[in-house]
Amino acid sequence: MADENAILEVFRYQPDQKSEPTFQRYEVPFHEEWVVLDALNYIKDHLDGTLSYRWSCRMGICGSCGMMVNGDPKLTCSVFLRDYHPQVMRVEPLRGFPVIRDLVIDLDDFMNKMTEVKAWMIPKEERSIEQGEYLQSPAQLARYRQYSTCINCTLCYAACPVYGRHTEFVGPAAIALAQRYNMDSRDGGYEERAETLFDEHGVWMCTFVGDCSRVCPKNVDPAAAIQQAKVSATKDFYRSLVPWGKRRTET
Amino acid sequence: MSQVQSHDSESSARGDHAARLYHQPWPSDWWLRRASFTLFMIREITAVFVGGYAIFLLVLLFLPAGAFQAAVQGPVSAFMHVIVLVMALYHTVTWLNLTPKVLVVWRGEERVNPILLTAAHYVGWIVLSLVIVGLVVFLAGGGA
Amino acid sequence: MEVRRHDIVIVGGGGAGLRAAIAAGEQFPDLSIGVVSKLYPMRSHTVAAEGGAAGVIKPNDSIEQHISDVISGSDWLADQDVVEIFVNQAPRELVQLEHWGCPWSRMPDGSVAVRPFGGMKTERTWYAADKTGFHMLHTLFQTAMKYGNVVRYDENFAVQLLVHEGRCQGVAALDFRTGEVFPVVAPAVILCTGGGGRIFAFTTNAVAKTGDGMALAYRAGVPLKDMEFVQFHPTGLPDTGILITEAARGEGGILVNKDGYRYLQDYDLGKPVDVNDPEHPRKSTMELGPRDRLSQAFVKEQAKGGTIQGKFGDYVHLDLRHLGAKRIHERLPFIVELCHEYVGLDPVRDLIPVRPVVHYMMGGVHTDLDGATPLPGLYAAGECACASLNGANRLGSNSLTELLVFGARAARAAVEFGRQNSALATEALAAQAADQQRQIQERFSRRGSEPIARLRQELNEAMEVGAAIERDGEGLQQACNKVAELKARLQDLRLTDHSTTFNTELPAALELENMIDVAECVVQSALARTESRGAHQRRDFPKRDDQQFLKHSLAYRTDAEPRIEYCDVTITKWPPKERHYG
Numbered sequence A: 001m002a003d004e005n006a007i008l009e010v011f012r013y014q015p016d017q018k019s020e021p022t023f024q025r026y027e028v029p030f031h032e033e034w035v036v037l038d039a040l041n042y043i044k045d046h047l048d049g050t051l052s053y054r055w056s057c058r059m060g061i062c063g064s065c066g067m068m069v070n071g072d073p074k075l076t077c078s079v080f081l082r083d084y085h086p087q088v089m090r091v092e093p094l095r096g097f098p099v100i101r102d103l104v105i106d107l108d109d110f111m112n113k114m115t116e117v118k119a120w121m122i123p124k125e126e127r128s129i130e131q132g133e134y135l136q137s138p139a140q141l142a143r144y145r146q147y148s149t150c151i152n153c154t155l156c157y158a159a160c161p162v163y164g165r166h167t168e169f170v171g172p173a174a175i176a177l178a179q180r181y182n183m184d185s186r187d188g189g190y191e192e193r194a195e196t197l198f199d200e201h202g203v204w205m206c207t208f209v210g211d212c213s214r215v216c217p218k219n220v221d222p223a224a225a226i227q228q229a230k231v232s233a234t235k236d237f238y239r240s241l242v243p244w245g246k247r248r249t250e251t
Numbered sequence B: 001m002s003q004v005q006s007h008d009s010e011s012s013a014r015g016d017h018a019a020r021l022y023h024q025p026w027p028s029d030w031w032l033r034r035a036s037f038t039l040f041m042i043r044e045i046t047a048v049f050v051g052g053y054a055i056f057l058l059v060l061l062f063l064p065a066g067a068f069q070a071a072v073q074g075p076v077s078a079f080m081h082v083i084v085l086v087m088a089l090y091h092t093v094t095w096l097n098l099t100p101k102v103l104v105v106w107r108g109e110e111r112v113n114p115i116l117l118t119a120a121h122y123v124g125w126i127v128l129s130l131v132i133v134g135l136v137v138f139l140a141g142g143g144a
Numbered sequence C: 001m002e003v004r005r006h007d008i009v010i011v012g013g014g015g016a017g018l019r020a021a022i023a024a025g026e027q028f029p030d031l032s033i034g035v036v037s038k039l040y041p042m043r044s045h046t047v048a049a050e051g052g053a054a055g056v057i058k059p060n061d062s063i064e065q066h067i068s069d070v071i072s073g074s075d076w077l078a079d080q081d082v083v084e085i086f087v088n089q090a091p092r093e094l095v096q097l098e099h100w101g102c103p104w105s106r107m108p109d110g111s112v113a114v115r116p117f118g119g120m121k122t123e124r125t126w127y128a129a130d131k132t133g134f135h136m137l138h139t140l141f142q143t144a145m146k147y148g149n150v151v152r153y154d155e156n157f158a159v160q161l162l163v164h165e166g167r168c169q170g171v172a173a174l175d176f177r178t179g180e181v182f183p184v185v186a187p188a189v190i191l192c193t194g195g196g197g198r199i200f201a202f203t204t205n206a207v208a209k210t211g212d213g214m215a216l217a218y219r220a221g222v223p224l225k226d227m228e229f230v231q232f233h234p235t236g237l238p239d240t241g242i243l244i245t246e247a248a249r250g251e252g253g254i255l256v257n258k259d260g261y262r263y264l265q266d267y268d269l270g271k272p273v274d275v276n277d278p279e280h281p282r283k284s285t286m287e288l289g290p291r292d293r294l295s296q297a298f299v300k301e302q303a304k305g306g307t308i309q310g311k312f313g314d315y316v317h318l319d320l321r322h323l324g325a326k327r328i329h330e331r332l333p334f335i336v337e338l339c340h341e342y343v344g345l346d347p348v349r350d351l352i353p354v355r356p357v358v359h360y361m362m363g364g365v366h367t368d369l370d371g372a373t374p375l376p377g378l379y380a381a382g383e384c385a386c387a388s389l390n391g392a393n394r395l396g397s398n399s400l401t402e403l404l405v406f407g408a409r410a411a412r413a414a415v416e417f418g419r420q421n422s423a424l425a426t427e428a429l430a431a432q433a434a435d436q437q438r439q440i441q442e443r444f445s446r447r448g449s450e451p452i453a454r455l456r457q458e459l460n461e462a463m464e465v466g467a468a469i470e471r472d473g474e475g476l477q478q479a480c481n482k483v484a485e486l487k488a489r490l491q492d493l494r495l496t497d498h499s500t501t502f503n504t505e506l507p508a509a510l511e512l513e514n515m516i517d518v519a520e521c522v523v524q525s526a527l528a529r530t531e532s533r534g535a536h537q538r539r540d541f542p543k544r545d546d547q548q549f550l551k552h553s554l555a556y557r558t559d560a561e562p563r564i565e566y567c568d569v570t571i572t573k574w575p576p577k578e579r580h581y582g
């Protein structure tokens, strides 16, 4: 099988040399068990040492290796050559992000968004180490578990046409992470996160295309997180209209 | 005001490099480039028809009986109704399919199967539609 | 050249580095903490840890029991004072992580759940399904984001320790985005750069695990301790080396040979209990024996002809089928995902092919129980360090806890040291960094003839053969010769990418240099230890020799091969005994 070749067309952008991006064509041996990332590594090791891209774990958990493969955002360590071959594979940097070089995108904006939404625990009640763990039932854990499995690969941003045109949108993964804490029985930070989550660049910018959830490799379902945040915000609004409407305590 | 600091913004070397980022264009026909985007756009556009028809109905209610008759009869009206019906069906179906994203129901540790939820909505929708059809037929029959 | 100044600098943003950053950031809000990491912190390989983190929490367990398990697991090469500190602080650290939001799996009453793990006589391994490291790392990363005094240098590669007048006062870092080398200075530096499994060909380790911190310290004159002890995990997927966690056996999975026979019973690991017996899996026996013994049993079974031949080497089967779909999906969802994606199997219905795979380095930068190295101002924690907790064999699930306990301890000690020694020779340090920049430029603009990939592959092959589960003098000597040859050939490296913007070839070359240094320490230390202990098994010296080798090895850098010295193991209350499982 190795005497067959697979063909990749790879996006190249080398700001030190040229100012315009190009596509470069490479032929690599076709192996049934190779992922697309293996092909890139083959190129790097044997054909062209100047190709730049990110990767680390090669087991779909570190979130480094997201790229567009034939127009779809993919973790290149989790899609196989055999999924495309003999079709030519067009490998590009994740859409919607500025490109630093070749397949390497600029993540600064995403990293800032994680901080803006305060994606960390803001405890409902303080507890000392001596008091031991907070109790949390398996059912309470199940409420937010799915949203806690985001690997920050940003494929969902590359799939989101709203983010594509308006990068001020907080975006799928950051909202999912905020929701992850909002729905955690130990957390009391809803009000603090509401500031960014429900402002003009927050959940209401989402037009519910739903592609974020379709491309998410870890089944986080950020689209659901966003819609549920909208529901919470709506409930809050109506509660605030009536005099007996208490401030929300739980999601 | 805790903010993570990254040294990027301060670094002059990085400043120069920021200028050399390549900004990928977002094509104006983006919604034609991916099936799911196109279907989404259709869903959004069908909303115009559904909304428009609602307004049309409201207007009709305030018309004298004769004008009402005139407005809802004839091939043009029938044609328009078919179009609106198709649009409304598309809109309804796509929305019902999305309900599990908005509505998550838990039974203990287990999430109620989203397919069940959607199915329940379909059943509700069909039952409601039948009731309305029944009502209309009944009223029409009584009126005659 | 701009000089960045902090109160402490942490190199590495994995579990150990982030724990250290938070410890310093939280307790000392007035201090500024720099974190230099070649990867975005949440990409660090802690993310891949699956099984869990050990700490005594349940009433049926005891501190003494955990201590005794670690010591016998280490084949008596652990420092017992370090083990005591570790075991005592472990539960606090795990509770702390719970308070920061780590989604630990739970019992019906809402308390955290624990599972059995290899070589542990009681179940005490906390877990978050089978993505424990992932959840720990993301919890730490997200928590670290809230401290304004933690300044991150993401995608910056530490190329050299800045040492002036016998004190470590910072690092020179290469910024991937700009190609610029700049000094990040502080009165104390903590290395948290992780392991170096990538010196081998077949490993569970990510591409970034190239032993950088070990090499940096080594070049600064700090010895690397117990480097001959490399852990082979018994259950990796053939070809990719993707790990199938020990938790699979903790939940009751069994290992069978080509005839479906539980071969471990032939290798002094106890008698099997039927999988349907409520006694199964019996702790610390059979499939729940320690990793060194299980991997060695595989080699013996292979010699006997009991393994199965495959395209990517011999393997045995891991059988989870009797656990049932519900339990497998609930406790081992990631294993299901990995098997499905990478080998097209469903563990609910199929046997999983597995073989031993390089996983972890017991050895590392020589430190005391506060993470302090012999070089004043330099600290180390996590897998790159060797505080002598793990001795000759680490027990599964101790490492994740080790990151927390020693990450935090090292941070506190480093802050204290920095307070007492705050003066910095900034100019001299900047000059060193500038010099480093020049050297890198000079070396890598030379156009040699040896491609990086070729040297790396030859190194990998030499290690795979010479420093395998079972070793002997001859094989190790060959490996030593090969590594020395590669070191020489490094001078003639070929670099084709001469751009300064996100050049990924340059760090690969630097990593290769680091790997060669680390590999040299591994094979030289292994050659010198003429006994068998824990993960270091010599065919030519099959017995443990406490007379001569109840000692830590220390590899010091010289102009030729490393000089190997030895230092004593701290034995307090648990005198050496025969190890017994089953």
Ligand SMILES: Cc1cc2nc3c(=O)[nH]c(=O)nc-3n(C[C@H](O)[C@H](O)[C@H](O)COP(=O)(O)OP(=O)(O)OC[C@H]3O[C@@H](n4cnc5c(N)ncnc54)[C@H](O)[C@@H]3O)c2cc1C
Binding pocket: C011, C012, C013, C014, C015, C016, C017, C036, C037, C038, C039, C040, C041, C044, C045, C046, C047, C048, C049, C050, C051, C052, C053, C054, C132, C133, C156, C157, C158, C159, C192, C193, C194, C195, C204, C205, C206, C208, C209, C212, C213, C243, C245, C359, C360, C381, C382, C383, C384, C396, C397, C398, C399, C400, C401, C403
């Ligand atoms: C697949 C797998 C599963 C495992 N499962 C378990 C388990 O269940 N339980 C358990 O206890 N242990 C487990 N382990 C072991 C444990 O996960 C590791 O020992 C531990 O995560 C190492 O953490 P660390 O913080 O020391 O290093 P890492 O997490 O590897 O982080 C190293 C950091 O250093 C940075 N760095 C490295 N070099 C440089 C440089 N030159 N310049 C700048 N930055 C640098 C990297 O960017 C990274 O941020 C597992 C290991 C593997 C590989």
Ligand code: SF4
Binding pocket: A149, A150, A151, A152, A153, A154, A155, A156, A157, A172, A173, A176, A212, A215, A216, A217, A218, A219, A220, A221, A222
């Ligand atoms: S939500 Fe999914 S697609 Fe988006 S960053 Fe997280 S894991 Fe990736």
Ligand code: FES
Binding pocket: A055, A056, A057, A058, A059, A060, A061, A062, A063, A064, A065, A066, A075, A076, A077, A078
């Ligand atoms: S390399 Fe880690 S997710 Fe692909």
